Amino acid sequence: MTIPTELSDRSLGWLRYLYRKAHTPDDWNRAGRPHPHWDDRSDPPMASWPRFDLTDSSYAVSLMAQTTPAWREPYVAVLDQLIERHTGWWSANDWLTQFGHDPDRASYPDFYRLLIPAELWGNYDVPGWTANGVEPWGIQMDPIAADGMLFYKGFFLVLLGLRSMIATDDRWNQPFDMIRDGEHSFRWSHTAIASHLADQWKKRPEGCHCENTKVWPL
Amino acid sequence: MPSAVTAYYDPILEVHLRLPVTFAITYCFYLAPQVPEEARRLFDAAAANAGISTQGITDLAGHRINAIAWFLSREWGLDELEAAIRSALEANYEPTWDRARGEFTWGLGLAETYPRGQYNGFLAAAEVVSASAWARVSEAPLPKQPGLVEGVDFPTVALAEAHWEKDRLRLRLHPQSDEVLGQPTRFRVTGLDDPDRWRVEGDARLASRAGDLVVETSVRDHRLTLRPAE
Structure with a gap:
């Protein structure tokens, strides 16, 4: 098998776009707001949150590093910008605003019917509603420590893992603060998140849930 | 199915x-x-x-x-x-x-x-x-390289090619646009065992500074090969 040794013009053109996008200053803390170029609207209700853009933007740069292994600087710089944002409040803005059951669940649009068991229609939260605080878990403000939010910590680990595969340093194994909203500030590291999720999986043979009450295959 | x-x-x-x-x-x-x-x-x-x-x-x-x-x-x-x-x-x-x-x-x-x-x-x-x-x-993580290219003036110039072939470093520069063609540019190769003993094939000059190999060239679509001096 021949492994390509050159990036296409389009690949480099997209890298330049992503580099500018990732390095455009914005503020993912609670008082701030992500720049509108971060995609918070694709495939609602499940993926229409800005953190999904962070993870989905990471795949191409990690692949580019395979093609130019002697030049990794821009890829790591982009990944660091993506990871930095994923530590902010806006990375978990669903979990930190959607408490209890969805007050709109009796009036969902018809296309949600595909996503909700027929017998529960009108009385069940749609995927994408994270339902922080429902029983038996109660309110859990740390999206990493929470019983739920697998899709938050799992995709964050993908992002951290891709960086660790190409970088020559171990920056994100130094403890860093997440959410950073007054008393709701939580200290984690790459390894600590991975260990925590591994422990959660060991305790739950059926899998961990993403939104509260919903265990997905990934 | x-x-x-x-x-x-x-x-x-x-x-x-x-x-x-x-x-x-x-x-x-x-x-x-x-x-x-x-x-x-x-x-x-x-x-x-x-x-x-x-x-x-x-x-x-x-x-x-x-x-x-x-x-x-x-x-x-x-x-x-x-x-x-x-x-x-x-x-x-x-x-x-x-x-x-x-x-x-x-x-x-x-x-x-x-x-x-x-x-x-x-x-x-x-x-x-x-x-x-x-x-x-x-x-697996990317394997350790004999040297890494750092300090490229990205996005003005990118590297479409940057990989080692045995002891040779193959590079291809990729300009951002026609506007930047011909501009002088430089970058470093870090981590080399002996940065004083290298030569370049292509339009560039080499220097050894602070333990790194410095490559001075211009922004345009061209290839460089760095190899140990004999």
């Missing part, structure tokens, strides 16, 4: 929601490097259900699914399918250059101010990926 796939299981109510197998293409993206045979079986069913075939794509509005299908067809070397998908996306997903910035994105016909990030992310990954590359990303 599977016709449905688990979306989620609710362990409180013991409810198991299934969706048409098309939905599984998103799973296949993550399964491919881990369990490729099972991922391929699921992909074949999902692609057929989604109307993605060597005849083209029937639902162009499924941006994420179509982008992932293009990605996996390249990862698995499904050349005929890849060509059909690429042709459909090329005609309908609005590939767009900003020549002044040297930036490339897909507008997807959405007429939005900013390119749709999540879909662009998968499309860009598909543009980059080659056979088994996604599996290699997942298998």
Whole structure:
């Protein structure tokens, strides 16, 4: 098998776009707001949150590093910008605003019917509603420590893992603060998140849930 | 062939929601490097259900699914399918250059101010990926290199090629735009055992500074080969 040794013009053109996008200053803390170029609207209700853009933007740069292994600087710089944002409040803005059951669940649009068991229609939260605080878990403000939010910590680990595969340093194994909203500030590291999720999986043979009450295959 | 796939299981109510197998293409993206045979079986069913075939794509509005299908067809070397998908996306997903910035994105016909990030992310990954590359990303960290190129004046100049062939470092410079052609530029190669003993093939000068090899050249599309001096 021949492994390509050159990036296409389009690949480099997209890298330049992503580099500018990732390095455009914005503020993912609670008082701030992500720049509108971060995609918070694709495939609602499940993926229409800005953190999904962070993870989905990471795949191409990690692949580019395979093609130019002697030049990794821009890829790591982009990944660091993506990871930095994923530590902010806006990375978990669903979990930190959607408490209890969805007050709109009796009036969902018809296309949600595909996503909700027929017998529960009108009385069940749609995927994408994270339902922080429902029983038996109660309110859990740390999206990493929470019983739920697998899709938050799992995709964050993908992002951290891709960086660790190409970088020559171990920056994100130094403890860093997440959410950073007054008393709701939580200290984690790459390894600590991975260990925590591994422990959660060991305790739950059926899998961990993403939104509260919903265990997905990934 | 599977016709449905688990979306989620609710362990409180013991409810198991299934969706048409098309939905599984998103799973296949993550399964491919881990369990490729099972991922391929699921992909074949999902692609057929989604109307993605060597005849083209029937639902162009499924941006994420179509982008992932293009990605996996390249990862698995499904050349005929890849060509059909690429042709459909090329005609309908609005590939767009900003020549002044040297930036490339897909507008997807959405007429939005900013390119749709999540879909662009998968499309860009598909543009980059080659056979088994996604599996290699997942298998092991990149191996240690004899030297790394650092300090490139990106985005003014990028490196389309940067890899070691035995003891030779092959580079190809890629200018951002016509506006920057001819500008002087420099970068370093770090981590070399002996940065004083190198020579270059191509239009560049070398110097050894602070333990690094410094390459001075100009911004244009050209190739350089760095090799140990004899």
